[in-house]
Amino acid sequence: MARGFRKRIHQENTENSGFGASASGRFINKDGLPNVQRKGVNVFNRLSWYHTMLNLSSFRFISYLVIGYILINLVFAVIYYLIGVEHLTGIDKSNPLDEFIDVFFFSSQTFTTVGYGRIAPVGFMASLVATFEAFLGLLTFAIATGLFYGRFSRPRAYLRFSDIAVIAPFKDVTALMFRLAPYKNNALTDADVTLSTAIEITENEKTKTNFYRLETQLAKINTLALNWTIVHKIDENSPFYGFSEDDFRNINIEIIVHVRAFDEVFSNTVVQRSSYASREIVYGAKFTPMYYPNKEHQSTVLNLDKINEYEKVDLPVSAGE
Amino acid sequence: MARGFRKRIHQENTENSGFGASASGRFINKDGLPNVQRKGVNVFNRLSWYHTMLNLSSFRFISYLVIGYILINLVFAVIYYLIGVEHLTGIDKSNPLDEFIDVFFFSSQTFTTVGYGRIAPVGFMASLVATFEAFLGLLTFAIATGLFYGRFSRPRAYLRFSDIAVIAPFKDVTALMFRLAPYKNNALTDADVTLSTAIEITENEKTKTNFYRLETQLAKINTLALNWTIVHKIDENSPFYGFSEDDFRNINIEIIVHVRAFDEVFSNTVVQRSSYASREIVYGAKFTPMYYPNKEHQSTVLNLDKINEYEKVDLPVSAGE
Amino acid sequence: MARGFRKRIHQENTENSGFGASASGRFINKDGLPNVQRKGVNVFNRLSWYHTMLNLSSFRFISYLVIGYILINLVFAVIYYLIGVEHLTGIDKSNPLDEFIDVFFFSSQTFTTVGYGRIAPVGFMASLVATFEAFLGLLTFAIATGLFYGRFSRPRAYLRFSDIAVIAPFKDVTALMFRLAPYKNNALTDADVTLSTAIEITENEKTKTNFYRLETQLAKINTLALNWTIVHKIDENSPFYGFSEDDFRNINIEIIVHVRAFDEVFSNTVVQRSSYASREIVYGAKFTPMYYPNKEHQSTVLNLDKINEYEKVDLPVSAGE
């Protein structure tokens, strides 16, 4: 192990990460969420169903709505059927299945308030249930309206991070670099980045994790329209100072990234987090450019498919070794 | 009374709490709201009904909606009944009660705009009232939509505070500690805490309350995913310097906590407040850990049921005594 | 005119108010809006109808909705009538007025999507118009939903300012004071105030207005639950230093107040502005307390009706005179 590292491990943690000595495994998952499981309380109190609905994929969200719609209609169909089809006009009474199908459609016509009236309630109980089903239908769509709006108005950064970070030459020394780019037609300004690292170290046969803030070159940017390469220079102030290729491979490292920007359409601050583990760091590589002028030289083209493209390079011998 | 305290009471308040000398009782309730009653103006101007609706429990909110729905339909049923059932088609005219029941259901079918048409208005007055009832119905559900969205999109921190604070050993001295943890699946970052205290003191037979800002160790945290123990070190800069167990029991103390964090789903700052009174401070105790690695050592488990668990410990003799 | 003032008028403006030398009349109205009229562009581009709808009183907002509803139905009634009542089923064809009344109700049943079906379109043109009226109805209620939500979710401070400011004794000197209190059941924290003044001065027969920032005692407050008295000490750093009672009466002064706080229910910053003109400043008066402990001494009562109560006091001779 390099001398620089040995020296450093006697330093105090310089970061208040929010994770303690007995936390285990990756701290921040690749998608930016902390790798923590909650227990206790009961599951209903532990879930914010609104957060859950907002984080569902569009496919699952729509599926839940459709399934919910079918289930509610089945439940009400059973209720109307039990009350008796004689309390509804216009039912096809040829056989029980046709009766049930007709009350199911009556239920859906009530729940959606379409109310054609071909089937309509006449008795007291059927009318009463229909009264509440229509009310429930409207409240359900009120909630659905809120969920749709909550889902698509939720401010998000829409940043794509490079899958890997590289250790690349930088001026006289080396630097840890990765890059990110906005991949949607949103307009981000005033972006800044915060970088920290968790390094697992073994000392006197005890394993513990230290947290360090990592300095970055140009931690702020005015307009985040092209890609942005985050550069952490590995000099004597870096906890990676003196790390060899083997150190980067063998020591448990986690780079935690926190990007913040202002979205001009939402007029809101958006954040996105990600992390790089040891196995996602490529030693001796540099990224290749991913944007270039367009044909008429009147605009700049950003090719998002190139975000992970890099080429191998030789690194200068680290000053710390 | 300890020397340190006597000295301190001659100092000026160091906090602009917003509460004055004649304020009385607890300042901040356990739920974080100030313990203040308002008078004057009239009650309608004094209530923000939107704030009121947002603070209702789910059960009461739904109950109010259902009761409101029934009441509105009753009112309109009476109006239609007074206009005369001959202005409606399809009414069961066997007896007055059945007539009223039918106009009630007609009202609900109009208010929800389900409009089966089995019962329909034919006369001018009934048609006119129905015209406005349908309009009112849609506006009501427009408001309900907004209230539902306002309720579930309202940014909240979802923090659980330990019921008690402890006076625990800390390095060479003692410290006041309590802890908090996020109990829902929200993602909080950049949390910070502000701590202050109100101490009631009697001097020359006059009782007054002094406010002090309390210093905390690590008042900022990057990721609030595990529990966070807030530590106020009781050294010579603390207003509690030299407090004995009896002082903590006998003097009217209130610790006021204000936590602020950034919720990444809402992309908004969330805050939560709480307070600890004298009787909620346990002298000579320390919290036991509430998180641990999972079985596969790939993740961390946070057990929320342990948030109040502590064990009794002996305290070092306070340096100030 | 006092010496202190004469000296001061040769100073530069210390505030960038946004108002220039040729601005005229009160700068900020009592309700906090700037006293500026816009011309040019055209009126539709100059109005943000959403801002307009949000600033309407509840009564006018509801009135506009009702009137709009009636007008839309009248327009569609005319269209259906011109197409011909023979394209609708169930119309009462006894005379033209009854026909028109029936098509009006048909229109409202279509616009609200209640659609009883007693009157229904059969011809192509009537069906086509009904198709668009129902669509328009739903979009209209979509917009109404948004407006209702926008209106009641709009973050507002709900502060009541005292109608007058006073020049009161303060320590050895005097101070300009006014007070404010939250009058609704909202929860404000972290309030701060910014105070500036516009003073009209005549020099060499030319009248101009100078702007100064005013220092305040305790410009920040933790919890804004009781009333808050804003104090600007009139010492040698104040532009009012050496002002006599006549100066306050005769010189055109405007005090501009800007209060900012964090509303914990909206999780948003709220602001409120107001202003005090010369005629709203009472020389030689102090406010009387407006809050007191409740009977059980377990809570504090804030009486909002007392916000303007003051008593006359003698002022110390100003040090600057």
Next chain:
Amino acid sequence: MARGFRKRIHQENTENSGFGASASGRFINKDGLPNVQRKGVNVFNRLSWYHTMLNLSSFRFISYLVIGYILINLVFAVIYYLIGVEHLTGIDKSNPLDEFIDVFFFSSQTFTTVGYGRIAPVGFMASLVATFEAFLGLLTFAIATGLFYGRFSRPRAYLRFSDIAVIAPFKDVTALMFRLAPYKNNALTDADVTLSTAIEITENEKTKTNFYRLETQLAKINTLALNWTIVHKIDENSPFYGFSEDDFRNINIEIIVHVRAFDEVFSNTVVQRSSYASREIVYGAKFTPMYYPNKEHQSTVLNLDKINEYEKVDLPVSAGE
């Protein structure tokens, strides 16, 4: 080329613009959006349809809604027609076209949930499709509600920038000036401006672009109710120091403006950007006033049509030449 400029081109970029050496053409378009094209990923991932819908003009937005409504009804009409008109009651079966027209109207009556019932489904398949069409209709209007609200509640600054910037005399030297004014009835406070410039320079036959931050006089303003003239003084700290009229004409310059303010109705920060290219800078001109007292001298009138009015003036010989 002037001496001042030659000296400056050897300096480092002083701005982290987010644009690199190979970016091409205008950086920020006149409307404030970056002049960048994205490629890669696929187009659906690259588009935030919500951002797209929010940025549409009102006319196109409404047109899309109407076209979408017609298309959906056509699709469902075809489905009902294929299922067979015998599964619907009340269809005019005189000829296929009339049949299709009637199923089209039935579809619209289902989608909008108006459901007159003159045409109603009786068979299983038609009922099933109608069940889903009504459900789809309600979800569609739920989304439309969210889009309407998102569109009109979107915080925007509503600032009008002067089309041109001028090089005007300022104190002893010259200054680059342009102006802006809020043109709607919104209430902006605490406005600030950030100014930077991109200058294309050719050195050793290589063309590159340098970015500089531009200092402004009074970069902050309390109330943005009148027009605001942004002034960048061209002294020895300016990158334009020593620029002649020809330099401003021949060198590729881009002035990038970023204005931020607080909207009191939205209680939100709003931003607006714009840019000025070389051809939009008028050398030797000054703006004429655009506001004046109203007749009664009780208010100020802002004439927005005058925002581009300027008069030619002679400039002092630049100190740097």
